[in-house]
Amino acid sequence: MLQRTPVYGVYKALGHHPDYWYWILRGRPARSPHLLKQKTVREYGEKFVLKTLVETGTYYGEMVAAMKSHFDHIYSIEYVPELADRAARKFARYPHIRIFGGDSRVVMPEVLALLKGPALFWLDAGYYGWIGKEGDRQRLSAEMEMILSHTHPHIILLDDARGLTGQGGVPSVAEVKAHVESKFPQRQVEVQFDILRITRRS
Secondary structure (H helix, E strand, O other): OHHHOOOHHHHHHHOHHHHHHHHHHOOOOOOOOHHHHHHHHHHHHHHOOOOEEEEEOOOOOHHHHHHOOOOOEEEEEEOOHHHHHHHHHHOOOOOOEEEEEOOHHHHHHHHHHHOOOOOEEEEEHHHHOOOOOOOOOOHHHHHHHHHHOOOOOOEEEEEOHHHOEOOOOOOEHHHHHHHHHHHOOOEEEEEEOOEEEEEEOO
């Protein structure tokens, strides 16, 4: 199976540009292409002068590979051991990149302890079982609480925001926005191109 080979990440990356233009031609539907996600992560890092990127859901390392030249430190957490091991080998030659294997709810405190200033968090709703997959639906809320309660004013980008349906125990975008802005009044929440963005209130 191609997915199990070392070249699968490269194969997937080759499809990003056609996927982006197909998205444009279809009138920019809800599901945003990976190139747009990369652009968003890069722009938020620059806008808020963030030198560290923290990711949950390494998968095949596409975001890490795309951002490796844009951040001084990259920490990525992957739950599936096989994918975590593959990513660790792939990025072993980059001293500023570290791949963590395990449940991100358990690993996140370790990552937060490494941060010396504000960081950009790229969280994947699909990784938490919020877009029709099996998963721990409490994990994301627990992690967001940890991140937002941390010493530094981090910025959070949540991919696949369309998964916040308000059904089956999953909160809606409105509920997430109300909770975050109520408990953390210095933060504001908005959604654009299927990415929920939690930033510092202007």
